[in-house]
Amino acid sequence: EPEVTQTPSHQVTQMGQEVILRCVPISNHLYFYWYRQILGQKVEFLVSFYNNEISEKSEIFDDQFSVERPDGSNFTLKIRSTKLEDSAMYFCASIWTPSSGELFFGEGSRLTVL
Amino acid sequence: GENVEQHPSTLSVQEGDSAVIKCTYSDSASNYFPWYKQELGKRPQLIIDIRSNVGEKKDQRIAVTLNKTAKHFSLHITETQPEDSAVYFCAASMGNDMRFGAGTRLTVKP
Numbered sequence: 390e391p392e393v394t395q396t397p398s399h400q401v402t403q404m405g406q407e408v409i410l411r412c413v414p415i416s417n418h419l420y421f422y423w424y425r426q427i428l429g430q431k432v433e434f435l436v437s438f439y440n441n442e443i444s445e446k447s448e449i450f451d452d453q454f455s456v457e458r459p460d461g462s463n464f465t466l467k468i469r470s471t472k473l474e475d476s477a478m479y480f481c482a483s484i485w486t487p488s489s490g491e492l493f494f495g496e497g498s499r500l501t502v503l
Numbered sequence: 504g505e506n507v508e509q510h511p512s513t514l515s516v517q518e519g520d521s522a523v524i525k526c527t528y529s530d531s532a533s534n535y536f537p538w539y540k541q542e543l544g545k546r547p548q549l550i551i552d553i554r555s556n557v558g559e560k561k562d563q564r565i566a567v568t569l570n571k572t573a574k575h576f577s578l579h580i581t582e583t584q585p586e587d588s589a590v591y592f593c594a595a596s597m598g599n600d601m602r603f604g605a606g607t608r609l610t611v612k613p
Binding site: 420422424430431432433434437439444445447480487488490491492494495496497 | 504535537539541545546547548549552592596598599600601602603604605606
């Protein structure tokens with residue numbers, strides 16, 4: 390069964406450093422998402438991406454965040470200058486179209502900022 | 504954007520009892536309402552969903568109901584089993600930004 394894959398599974402970084410989280414969505418899916426989940430809390434929407442541009446973003450997704458689909462398969466989330474409060478599990482998700490139903494999540498990338 | 508409220512935040516039931524989790528949403532344009540189950544340290548996984556043109560949907564021991572007028576939807580789990588213990592999230596979507604409720608930690612005691 391096709392699945393969304395994410396790397397790394399866990400990254401530890403120092404505050405102020407740049408981090409790139411990578412995702413490979415399911416191959417025929419057209420819409421891609423990043424969500425964040427702080428330990429024990431809700432799954433928070435960050436951004437959705439379609440046709441090589443951001444289609445929606447939340448108030449969390451400020452200038453420190455960016456997304457990119459550099460090569461037609463990878464979908465990346467960059468955090469320019471990490472803060473302690475960026476520590477969370479970051480989930481990538483993809484869907485064929487928003488009306489098609491299930492959002493498929495990756496296993497997540499745990500980011501720890503020290 | 505859409506705002507989804509979910510209650511209760513924790514729910515403990517005896518094995519075999521029913522569990523009900525309720526959600527409300529703010530945007531009347533939302534038309535898709537999935538429920539995800541997340542086990543500890545794992546990704547959220549879809550267990551059931553409902554669209555706005557349907558009032559109720561059932562799949563074995565789980566069912567979801569939707570009241571569009573009141574902007575409420577609920578998850579019902581019957582004959583609960585210990586393996587149902589997890590965090591359950593409701594969500595609402597009208598397009599590109601699916602928003603999740605805060606989650607309900609369900610514990611089923613054997």
